[in-house]
Amino acid sequence: MVSRVIPVDPFDLVIFGGTGDLARRKILPGLYRRFVAGQMPEDARIIGAARSDLADESYRADIREALVEFIGKGKLSEEQMAAFLSRLHYVAIDATGESGWKALAALMRENVVRAFYFSVAPGLFGELAERLHAHGVANSESRIVIEKPFGRDLESARELNRTLAAHFDETQIYRIDHYLGKETVQNLMAVRFGNVLFEPLWNSQYVDHIQITVAETVGVGGRGGYYDRSGAMRDMVQNHLMQLLCLIAMEPPARFEPDEVRDEKLKVIRALEPVERDDIVRGQYAAKGKIASYHADVDDDDSITESFIAMKLHVSNWRWAGTPFYVRTGKRLRARQSEIAVVFKDAPHSIFGAAAGRHRNILTIRLQPNEGMTLGVTIKEPGPGGMRLVDVPLDMSFADALGPDADEIPEAYERLVMDVMRGNQTLFMRGDEVEAAWAWTDPIIEGWERREDAPVPYEPGSSGPEESAMLLHRENRRWREIRE
CATH class of the missing domain: 3.40.50.720 (NAD(P)-binding Rossmann-like Domain)
Structure with missing residues (x-):
């Protein structure tokens, strides 16, 4: 290649x-x-x-x-x-x-x-x-x-931006988020804006909901001191998951230029609605066998910092009105898995009757492991006996599609560092983008801190607290499995 x-x-x-x-x-x-x-x-x-x-x-x-x-x-x-x-x-x-x-x-x-x-x-x-x-x-x-972290709240983020701006112009500052350097994340933009197939369907008329999952099998480990002051919300949602949501939800920029892309991402953040208390689930991993609890890992039996969070979000604009975005991330989960799933709506009318069952197209973007994309489509199950429908994947993993060239794909850090040398800020966060993200995040954190809400315990090696499943079950939806 x-x-x-x-x-x-x-x-x-x-x-x-x-x-x-x-x-x-x-x-x-x-x-x-x-x-x-x-x-x-x-x-x-x-x-x-x-x-x-x-x-x-x-x-x-x-x-x-x-x-x-x-x-x-x-x-x-x-x-x-x-x-x-x-x-x-x-x-x-x-x-x-x-x-x-x-x-x-x-x-x-x-x-x-x-x-x-x-x-x-x-x-x-x-x-x-x-x-x-x-x-x-x-x-x-x-x-x-x-x-990162680019501050721990809006006030500290503004102070950091002021400090840096006293000595450097915004065009000289590269705020790095390694998730944006992943090949699949960038391919998300190529899939959306480079194919006539997807962009006409990329809206609330055709998309039922979107799931973003970043699951880790490890605990807080040697980062306990930092993590207990941050939690999953500050450590992952405010930056990594926010960036993935922006790329999924943003409008097409006029050109693939740094400020034009970042302008559209900023619009998404500013369109995020406040999150209701019932649309948030916070969890904290318990002990299991030889696996220590979160409390033991951070050496604080009274800590109410979350190691897991799941939320239902809404983007208030014409494209996404009525389409929920479900995000979740956590430590000590069943498998290391990062993916975005775009779940399309049912066909408006099934000519095959109720016996054919319910089938949906799902576009899955896998960030790790085994980077790639899968589009689920419905076909007839081979063989006699009538019209029986089955879902099959159209699968594109980089390892299979690119063959020997897959080993040549740069990792996130090497791509981003070389972008700095080229002077290309497209995949880096801008100062106003960081502040907008904290402006949305702060009231959510302040709410549970004011109420002194304690996270619910969950078993290591699971998919997180059972309560997180209810975010979707109450609307007849289900999380995609976190697979080992």
Whole structure:
């Protein structure tokens, strides 16, 4: 398969937190894969920056170990790895002090893209932005990449935006959400807007409801301290699930350009109705066998933070009036599964009679595992004996459809980091989009905190609390199964 790749200009990428888990697990392995794919310019450089006092060679040795661990020794070429590691440099730096900034400024080159990845705690974003500006490390063409959380409520999100805006223009800020880098998420836009088959049906006249599920088998693990202050709503719904909902519900932009796409996403967020108390189910995983409870994982027997949430949402516009969106996400569920299911309405009249049963077309977009799409269609069951109907899938998994080329599909982080170098903000969140999401989220959280609502317990390895099923059962609908 031959694809057209937009070239990347020479760059200096500084990774603050360059010795941290995200850099070692995702960012640098992703950059290595793009290097092997020939997408990294010959004179591109990557500069790790952290508090540890390391020489360049020590840093390269550490990243070599990370590549072996997270890519696999069998997939690495010694020659290519040596060439990639030669592009790495390191600067010991104090994010909250003055140490190291002159050395970093001296290392930066003129006439190349300067990008700065803030792979650090959110509390350091402002400090880094200020020092990049004060020491002349960044210029008017520089780009900064920041990870979620983009605040923990509307007030803190606004403060973060003001802090960043004091030193960088909005066109220089890349708020990264790795879900938007997934191949299937981007294919969702291609399916919607590149095929005459779907877009005429993509509205309340033909769609009965839409389900968005992001299920995880793991507990909060070593993130207990962070997670107990956030919960599933702040950690997943306000950002990841919100972005998926926007791409599903948005109007077609006039062009596939960054601000035009993000303008349409913003309209969806602003059209979200407040959520009624009866349309929210919060859960918290209990203990089972050797699996510890949420309370044990966060070391707080009185915690009422949710590890699961399910909600029924409504988008108040002409396209989606009357069509509910059901979203759910949680820890310690039956399987690791992320999918979007567009459930179309029944045919207006069945010529086959009641005996043929009820059949619906469902378009399923699988984000993980086994990325791909499935369209369920109704056909006659083969064989004699009358007209018996059966549902069968038209299945397209990337592994099957693309064959050997499926292994070449970039992972989310490597795609998004290279988009930063190209200056393409399409798949990144804009400041007003973040604030609009928090403006919708805050009243929901404030409501259950004011009432001191406790989440309901659910069994690890299940699909979540039984109460979440009632969100759909009361309207004669059912969640799609979370499959092992």
